[in-house]
Every structure is written in structure tokens, then in C-alpha cells.
Amino acid sequence: MFTDTSICIGCKACEVACKEWNQLPGNEPEYRNDSFDNTGELDAQNWRHVKFIDRVPEAPMTTGNGQAWLLMSDICKHCQHASCMEVCPTNAIIRTEFDTVYIQPDVCNGCRDCIAACPYGAIGFNPKDGLAHKCTFCYDRLQANMPPACAKACPTQSITFGPLRELHKKADERVATLRAQGYDQAQLYGRDASVYGGLNAFFLLMAEPEVYGLPNARNAVLPRRNNRGGYLGVLVSAALAMVAGIVALRRRGSDTLQDTTPGEGS
Amino acid sequence: MAEHFVHPPHWEAYIVTYFFAAGLAGGCYVLATLLSLTGYPEDREPARLGFLVPFPLVLLCALVLTLDLGRPWLFWHMLVNATPGAGGLNFKYWSPMSVGAWALLLFGVFSFVSFLGALPWARRPGPLAGTAGRAWMIAGALLGLYIASYTGVLLSVSNQPVWSDTWTLGGLFLASGLSGSAALLAWLVRRRAAAGSPATSWQRLLTADGYFALIELLFIVLFFVSVGFAGTLGVAVRGAWLVAWILVLASLVPALAELGGRRGLVHAGSGPLLVLAGVLLMRIAVVISAQM
Ligand code: SF4
Ligand code: SF4
Numbered sequence: 001m002f003t004d005t006s007i008c009i010g011c012k013a014c015e016v017a018c019k020e021w022n023q024l025p026g027n028e029p030e031y032r033n034d035s036f037d038n039t040g041e042l043d044a045q046n047w048r049h050v051k052f053i054d055r056v057p058e059a060p061m062t063t064g065n066g067q068a069w070l071l072m073s074d075i076c077k078h079c080q081h082a083s084c085m086e087v088c089p090t091n092a093i094i095r096t097e098f099d100t101v102y103i104q105p106d107v108c109n110g111c112r113d114c115i116a117a118c119p120y121g122a123i124g125f126n127p128k129d130g131l132a133h134k135c136t137f138c139y140d141r142l143q144a145n146m147p148p149a150c151a152k153a154c155p156t157q158s159i160t161f162g163p164l165r166e167l168h169k170k171a172d173e174r175v176a177t178l179r180a181q182g183y184d185q186a187q188l189y190g191r192d193a194s195v196y197g198g199l200n201a202f203f204l205l206m207a208e209p210e211v212y213g214l215p216n217a218r219n220a221v222l223p224r225r226n227n228r229g230g231y232l233g234v235l236v237s238a239a240l241a242m243v244a245g246i247v248a249l250r251r252r253g254s255d256t257l258q259d260t261t262p263g264e265g266s
Numbered sequence: 267m268a269e270h271f272v273h274p275p276h277w278e279a280y281i282v283t284y285f286f287a288a289g290l291a292g293g294c295y296v297l298a299t300l301l302s303l304t305g306y307p308e309d310r311e312p313a314r315l316g317f318l319v320p321f322p323l324v325l326l327c328a329l330v331l332t333l334d335l336g337r338p339w340l341f342w343h344m345l346v347n348a349t350p351g352a353g354g355l356n357f358k359y360w361s362p363m364s365v366g367a368w369a370l371l372l373f374g375v376f377s378f379v380s381f382l383g384a385l386p387w388a389r390r391p392g393p394l395a396g397t398a399g400r401a402w403m404i405a406g407a408l409l410g411l412y413i414a415s416y417t418g419v420l421l422s423v424s425n426q427p428v429w430s431d432t433w434t435l436g437g438l439f440l441a442s443g444l445s446g447s448a449a450l451l452a453w454l455v456r457r458r459a460a461a462g463s464p465a466t467s468w469q470r471l472l473t474a475d476g477y478f479a480l481i482e483l484l485f486i487v488l489f490f491v492s493v494g495f496a497g498t499l500g501v502a503v504r505g506a507w508l509v510a511w512i513l514v515l516a517s518l519v520p521a522l523a524e525l526g527g528r529r530g531l532v533h534a535g536s537g538p539l540l541v542l543a544g545v546l547l548m549r550i551a552v553v554i555s556a557q558m
Binding site (some may be wrong): 041043083086087088089090091092093104106107108109110111112113115116117118119120121123124125126127129130132189210213214215216219221222223226227228229231232233234236237238240241242244245246247248249250251 | 268269270271272273274275276277294297300301304305306309334335336337340341344345347349350352355356358359361362363366367396411415416418419420421424425426429430433434435436437438440441444470471474476477478480481484486488489
């Protein structure tokens with residue numbers, strides 16, 4: 001799936017289509033005083049979330065140079081190297097025959113390790129059913145040979161679905177066009193393997209990834225990287241503690257305690 | 267600088283309780299083993315007390331871990347792959363939560379058998395005397411070391427701010443778990459001292475506590491340095507959390523004073539309680555501050 005943020009108009013048809021197809025009732029409406037965003041974030045009820053990133057300039061701009069909002073319809077990236085899948089202790093998270101990342105509701109037990117791991121905040125916990133939820137890439141629709149509901153509903157074709165190779169080609173052409181038009185910051189995110197081995201849901205961005213709340217290639221790291229350092233720290237601590245424990249507790253000299261009177265110094 | 271855009275897993279009271287109880291369960295087993303293997307013959311009674319503590323704590327661990335799950339009745343999915351058509355057992359050596367589930371189960375077996383052998387009415391010498399008994403204790407103590415420490419590694423093996431920015435949490439949790447265990451055992455043994463346990467057992471436990479507190483202090487410094495380098499120190503110590511860390515450091519003073527030969531602080535009845543409060547508060551500070 002390719003999301004071209006340069007032509008997103010923030011209509012949220014994708015959010016609505018996702019909720020409708022996946023029968024997500026949504027959260028209680030909440031007044032957010034800071035933007036047109038009334039969804040807030042990806043969570044157990046919002047598997048699609050249109051981000052409104054305020055870029056309204058402080059000073060007036062000359063015609064053609066203004067940039068008011070960056071819009072981005074966000075979603076689980078269905079990472080090739082998926083942090084969530086890596087840590088899930090129950091193996092509830094699987095890679096499907098479509099190469100997507102899917103949480104099996106019957107297997108998940110709600111430990112929430114995947115939420116701690118997903119670098120995109122794409123997974124939410126629903127306390128009502130005790131499960132972790134995220135975009136399924138409309139697994140049921142794919143099985144019926146239909147595109148995901150969001151891609152089907154997007155009126156500007158900002159969200160397109162198809163074979164990755166074709167989408168990559170289309171994205172390459174689009175970013176080249178934008179750059180030729182002077183949009184120097186236009187860039188593809190997740191198109192190549194530099195971010196989590198490549199993303200099955202990748203993006204064309206109009207600014208650096210951090211502006212959109214996405215880790216850049218340097219920060220796109222997997223949880224398991226910390227096993228080595230973590231266990232090394234444990235080894236150092238354990239070695240020091242065992243030496244200390246033996247020094248403090250070991251028998252010295254005679255076979256029995258010299259001083260067995262409570263309250264006296266050793 | 268590390269940048270994080272993750273959501274918090276909302277691991278709260280149950281998980282903090284687990285981390286606390288696991289530190290003490292593992293720590294007490296390790297100390298009881300050390301007392302049995304390297305101590306005086308008179309240390310047998312303090313060691314017996316040490317082997318009585320872990321199993322009830324393991325039961326508490328299992329309870330709170332299960333209650334924390336969104337679907338507690340599916341706790342067994344940690345061990346058995348319930349994916350249709352897959353079958354078999356779940357074991358991912360690269361996922362500390364997966365390894366930890368097995369380690370806790372195994373440690374439960376070791377601590378249960380040692381608990382039975384340590385009961386006042388158990389036959390002595392029991393079946394775990396001699397070389398077999400020593401091997402059993404050493405294996406149990408190794409598992410105890412793991413149980414007391416892997417929880418810190420589990421936090422680090424994530425993409426959360428603070429947790430994933432440091433390699434120190436496993437070592438820190440281990441040192442603090444051992445410190446709390448030494449204080450707890452010293453207190454238990456001291457209570458028994460009036461009834462005939464040797465005084466120097468608990469005094470040596472307090473000395474051990476001093477050393478463990480020193481290691482903990484070292485790891486706290488390393489923790490601050492590592493998250494400082496990652497740029498997330500501000501998250502760890504913002505607002506009231508700075509006060510929490512100051513209290514954690516203060517809780518180390520009685521144990522450290524032991525090393526300096528200043529008796530009295532931990533000897534006071536509330537000393538071990540203060541140490542245990544510090545062990546708990548440190549875990550609260552690490553676990554909760556990063557999720558806010
Ligand atoms: S975006 Fe998050 S939830 Fe989706 S596959 Fe990647 S790590 Fe998993
Ligand atoms: S909450 Fe469910 S999907 Fe997520 S790690 Fe735990 S078992 Fe796996």
C-alpha cells in the first residue's frame with residue numbers, strides 16, 4: 001500500500017471506511033482544541049488516523065510559498081522486520097500469505113508487549129475484550145480479492161493498493177515529479193530496506209519523517225538489539241554480587257561461629 | 267539522540283508488584299544457597315528461612331502476572347502455541363517475556379521443592395542433601411538470578427523511551443533485588459535470633475546488603491549516564507520522579523552505612539523496611555515514569 005501524503009486532503013474517508021468495514025465503534029468524541037484532528041492517535045478503535053500537522057507560518061508568505069498543513073493518513077506499516085512480531089511471546093502476531101502482519105485475536109492474551117515494541121504506536125489495547133488491536137490490512141477483504149477499505153474509499157487516490165513493485169515505481173515517479181517542481185523535502189519513507197527492512201505500507205512525505213512522528217532510519221531499530229547489552233549488564237551485576245555475597249557470607253577460619261550472642265558486633 | 271513515537275503498554279501496579287516480588291524471590295533463593303554452601307554450620311537455620319520465602323512469592327508473581335493480562339484465562343498461551351495448525355511450545359530466546367515465562371515456571375518447581383525441604387516438619391537430612399542437593403540449589407540459584415534480573419532486560423527489549431535507551435536495568439534490578447532480599451532475610455533471621463539463631467548470620471547478611479547497595483548505586487549512576495547520552499534523562503527524572511529517585515538513593519544509605527561500620531541505621535527496626543521501600547520505589551520510578 002502506498003500513501004502519497006502530498007495529495008491527502010484530510011477528508012478522513014479512509015478513517016470512516018476502516019471503521020465501517022471493521023465494525024469499530026470508535027472512541028467517545030473528545031474536544032481537541034488544537035487542530036482539525038478529532039481522532040488523536042492510532043489505537044484499538046482507530047486503525048487509520050489522519051494526522052494534521054500544523055505548519056501555518058507566523059509571517060505572511062508570498063503566493064505559492066505557503067504551507068499550512070501537512071496531512072498524513074497513518075496506519076500500521078506492516079513492517080518487513082516487525083518489532084511487534086519479534087517480541088510477542090504467544091506468537092499471536094503472524095505474517096500472512098499477503099506478507100502483512102496480523103494479530104490473531106484467538107491467540108493474543110493481552111500482555112501488551114507488542115505495544116511497548118511497536119515504534120509507530122500502531123497497536124492499541126481494548127480493555128473491553130482484553131486484546132491488542134491494529135490494522136489488519138483488511139485481511140478478510142484481501143482473502144476475497146478486494147482492496148483494503150481505506151484504499152477503496154480514498155477520493156484523491158492518496159492511498160493506493162496493489163503489487164509492491166508497481167507501487168514502488170509509481171512512488172519513484174511521483175517523488176521525482178515533486179522534486180522537479182521544487183519540493184526539495186519530498187521523500188519516500190519505507191520504500192527501501194533502510195526502515196525496518198521496508199514497509200508494506202509506505203509513504204511519500206513532504207518533510208522529514210520526524211515531523212510526521214515517524215522514526216528516521218537511524219532510530220528505526222528493533223527491540224532485540226537490547227538483549228546483548230541488557231544481559232551483559234546482568235552478568236556484570238551478577239558477578240559482582242556473587243563475589244560480594246561470598247565475601248560477606250562465607251565461613252572464616254573455624255568451623256563454627258565464634259560469636260552467637262544476639263546483638264553483639266561481628 | 268533517540269527519538270520515540272511509541273505508545274505505553276500501561277504496565278502498572280501488577281507489573282511493578284511482579285518486578286518487586288520476583289527480585290525478592292530470586293534474591294532470597296540465591297542468598298539461602300550462598301549461606302548453605304559457603305556459610306557456617308549454624309547458618310543452616312537462616313538458610314532454611316531463606317528457602318521458605320521464594321515459593322510464596324512465586325505464587326504471588328504468577329497471580330499478578332495473570333491478572334495483568336487482558337485475557338487472564340489465556341495465560342497458558344505464553345507457553346503453548348495456540349495458533350490453529352501450529353501447535354508445539356512457544357519459546358523465543360530473543361523475547362525476554364517468552365524466556366521469562368519458562369524461567370518462572372522452572373523456578374517455581376525449584377522453589378517449591380526447596381520450600382518443602384525447608385518446612386519446619388520436613389525430614390532432615392532430606393532427599394536434597396549431599397551433592398544432589400548442592401547441584402539443585404545451584405541450579406535454582408542460577409534461575410533465581412535470572413528471575414531477579416530479566417525483568418529489567420524485558421523493559422529494555424522494547425522501543426519505549428528510557429527503557430530501551432539503557433543496558434543497565436537488568437543489572438540494576440538484580441542488585442536491588444539482592445539488597446532487598448538481604449535486608450528481608452536479616453530481619454527474619456534477627457527475629458529468630460532471640461530464639462537461638464546465631465547473631466552473626468544476620469550481621470553478615472547486613473554486610474552483604476551493604477555490598478549489594480554499592481553495586482546498585484553503581485548501576486543507578488550508569489543508568490543516569492546511559493539515558494543521559496540517549497537524551498531521555500528528562501523523561502526519567504521529570505517532576506516528582508526526581509524526588510522519587512532522591513528517595514531511592516536515600517534508601518541505600520542505611521545499607522551503605524553498614525559497610526562504613528556505622529551500625530544502628532539498619533539495626534533499627536525500620537531499617538529493612540526502608541530498604542524494601544527503596545527496592546519498590548526504584549521499580550515504580552523506572553516502570554511508570556517512562557510511560558507518562
Ligand atoms: S507498524 Fe508496528 S504494529 Fe505495524 S507491523 Fe510495524 S511494528 Fe508491527
Ligand atoms: S498483546 Fe497479544 S499480540 Fe501483543 S504481544 Fe501480547 S499476546 Fe502478542
